[in-house]
Structure formats: C-alpha cells, structure tokens
Amino acid sequence: MNRRKVLISLGALSMAGVARAETIKPLNLSDAEWKKRLPPAAYQVLRKEATERPYSSPLNTEKRKGTFVCLGCDLPLFSSDAKFDSGTGWPSFFRALPGNLKTKTDYKLVYPRTEYHCARCGGHHGHLFNDGPKPTGLRYCNNGVALKFIPA
Numbered sequence: 001m002n003r004r005k006v007l008i009s010l011g012a013l014s015m016a017g018v019a020r021a022e023t024i025k026p027l028n029l030s031d032a033e034w035k036k037r038l039p040p041a042a043y044q045v046l047r048k049e050a051t052e053r054p055y056s057s058p059l060n061t062e063k064r065k066g067t068f069v070c071l072g073c074d075l076p077l078f079s080s081d082a083k084f085d086s087g088t089g090w091p092s093f094f095r096a097l098p099g100n101l102k103t104k105t106d107y108k109l110v111y112p113r114t115e116y117h118c119a120r121c122g123g124h125h126g127h128l129f130n131d132g133p134k135p136t137g138l139r140y141c142n143n144g145v146a147l148k149f150i151p152a
C-alpha cells in the first residue's frame, strides 16, 4: 500500500467514528456507585432505560451554541448545530458526534426500536428513528435528564 492509500483509509475510519470509538476507555461502575453518583431521575433513565415525561426537560428549549454531553461521564454526544425542534417533547438531534454512541435493538414496545447509549459509560440516552430532517433523515430522541449542556 502506498502512503496516499494509507492516509485515505485512516481518514475513512475516523469519518465513521471507528478509530475514535476504539480509543474510548469504558467507565464501569457498580449499580450502587451509579445510584450514589446520579440524581434519581437521571439514574432511572441512564441505568434503567426509563423514559422521562415529554416536555419535562429544560433542554427542549435550549437554543444556545454548545455541546450536549453525557450526564453520566461527560462524553460529548451532540453539537447544538444538530439540534432541531421535533415537536415530540424530547430534545432531538439529526446527528450525533462520531463514535460516541452505540446502538442496540430493543423490543420493549410491540415493534423493534433502535436504542442508543453512551460509548463510555453505557448509559441509556434514547432511541433513534429515521423520520428526522435533512441532511441525515435521522432523529435521535434523547432524554434531556441524561444530558448536560455546556454552552460554547
């Protein structure tokens, strides 16, 4: 492989978030430690996959520039540039920061849904749908209580 080809494949890897995800050191705490560390409502969402009441999060109306990070471990998950008003009552994003979320399929409702969680602490954040706006067509429907907003 020549040098140019190597550079291209490395670029493709980081575009997909693969290279970055592999450098994330997992944060593994016991259930008791999480319970101590998190506010009760955030504990229920992040560790027990609960869903907050719609329109209950102040982050629904957060419109400043900045970064939304995981409340459990401070890993940056979304940029304010990708936030949009979905009308659902939950903070919504059409794109996540690359490599910092992982997904799985859950069957809690009748139809399968794509659950997503923090790549570092494993905390549950929300569900991913394909009815979002351009340019991605994705909708990350996130529990506001699981996020912390850091203004730019």
Ligand SMILES: [Zn+2]
Pocket (backbone or CB within 6 Å): 070, 071, 072, 073, 074, 075, 118, 119, 120, 121, 122, 123
């Ligand atoms: Zn986390």
